Every structure is written in C-alpha cells, then in structure tokens.
Amino acid sequence: MQLTWLGHASFKLKTKEGKIVYIDPEVERYAGLWGMLEKADLILISHWHPGHGSIDTINHIMTDNTKIFGAREAASEIYGCEAMQIGQEKDIGWLKLKAVPAYTPRRPEHDERGNILGFVIEVDGKKVYNASDTELIPEMQALGSVDIAILPVGGTDTMSATEAVRVVELLKPKVAIPSHWGRKEGTVDDAELFRELVEARTETKVIVINPGESAEI
Numbered sequence: 001m002q003l004t005w006l007g008h009a010s011f012k013l014k015t016k017e018g019k020i021v022y023i024d025p026e027v028e029r030y031a032g033l034w035g036m037l038e039k040a041d042l043i044l045i046s047h048w049h050p051g052h053g054s055i056d057t058i059n060h061i062m063t064d065n066t067k068i069f070g071a072r073e074a075a076s077e078i079y080g081c082e083a084m085q086i087g088q089e090k091d092i093g094w095l096k097l098k099a100v101p102a103y104t105p106r107r108p109e110h111d112e113r114g115n116i117l118g119f120v121i122e123v124d125g126k127k128v129y130n131a132s133d134t135e136l137i138p139e140m141q142a143l144g145s146v147d148i149a150i151l152p153v154g155g156t157d158t159m160s161a162t163e164a165v166r167v168v169e170l171l172k173p174k175v176a177i178p179s180h181w182g183r184k185e186g187t188v189d190d191a192e193l194f195r196e197l198v199e200a201r202t203e204t205k206v207i208v209i210n211p212g213e214s215a216e217i
Contacts, residue, residue: 005177016124053078140171148174161194177215
C-alpha cells in the first residue's frame with residue numbers, strides 16, 4: 001500500500017486495489033497539496049480538533065459512496081459520519097477497522113478521554129495503527145502486534161519523540177512513521193531523533209515522510 005503524509009495528523013492511504021482512505025484529512029484549499037487529493041472511499045476522523053479534519057477538505061474528497069467513521073463529536077459536525085466508540089469494530093469488506101483508546105494523562109489540558117480515537121486498520125494483509133493524540137497508555141498492550149505504527153512525536157499535545165520510542169519498543173512494528181511535527185507542533189529534529197533512537201534500539205524501520213511525499217509500506 002502507499003501512504004502519503006498531508007501534514008500534521010493527515011494521511012492518505014492507497015490500497016493495492018486503488019481504494020483511498022484518509023485519516024484526519026485537513027489540507028488548506030490554496031496549498032500545494034490540494035491538487036493531489038483523490039476522492040475518498042473511506043474517511044476516518046480521530047477527533048474534531050484543528051489539524052484533524054476540516055469540512056472544506058472533507059467536502060472536497062467525498063462522493064455519494066464515501067463512508068465516514070469518527071469520534072462522536074466529529075459525527076455531530078460532519079454529515080454522514082457514523083460515530084464509533086472505543087472498542088467498536090467495522091468490517092466493510094475490503095478493510096477492517098477498530099477504534100482504540102487515545103488520551104494524554106500527563107497533559108490534562110488535552111486529556112479528552114473517550115472523545116479521541118486511535119485506529120487499527122487491517123487492509124492488504126497488514127495491520128496499521130494510527131495512534132492519534134496520545135501518550136504511552138496501558139491500553140496499548142492489548143493491541144498486539146502491528147505492521148505499521150503512525151505515532152505522534154510533537155511533544156506538545158501528544159507524546160514526544162522519546163516517549164514514542166517506548167511505544168515502538170512495546171508494539172515492535174515492522175515500520176514506524178512519525179507524525180505531528182513541522183506544522184502545529186514539533187520539528188523535523190523531533191522526527192529525526194525518533195528515527196535515530198528507534199533504529200538504534202529496535203529492529204523497526206522508521207520512515208520520515210515530508211508533506212506531500214509518499215512511502216510504499
């Protein structure tokens with residue numbers, strides 16, 4: 001599958017069959033990335049915060065057949081969005097989805113427990129974990145093995161690069177991709193520190209993607 005980073009928490013995933021999945025799509029209309037937005041088969045919204053989705057972007061990528069799943073506040077704001085609860089699973093045939101906990105106990109001003117979702121996505125024979133706005137939390141132990149982990153490293157509203165390394169050590173993914181840097185929080189130095197520490201301590205490969213770039217995973 002191909003994973004494209006659209007900045008901050010926004011990703012586009014393209015399956016081998018050409019299905020398009022967006023996670024937290026938010027792209028400025030007049031930015032250079034707007035033109036690369038393909039129509040969506042599936043949109044996932046972890047929570048309704050700036051940087052995790054915009055009505056403008058969602059309207060641009062939606063079709064009559066697009067499925068949208070998200071946290072309950074997102075469902076109240078986005079027409080056609082079906083609310084998911086933590087632990088809930090969806091099977092849409094070509095993809096399986098599970099909503100998992102995400103919260104920040106050491107950052108109480110951002111600890112909206114139950115209102116923020118992480119996602120485990122099973123597609124193309126791989127399991128992708130998108131952590132969303134979270135720290136290392138006990139519930140991660142129940143995730144089991146994952147193939148790809150998309151982890152925040154910004155350190156403001158989420159865990160830092162060094163904290164994210166501990167998640168990699170716990171989950172042991174084949175590939176880890178840092179997010180939440182370069183726009184609203186964090187810098188490329190956070191992403192590179194994450195790569196340096198992960199690859200020194202584990203067998204996980206880290207791919208640092210710049211906005212608009214894609215990686216085959």
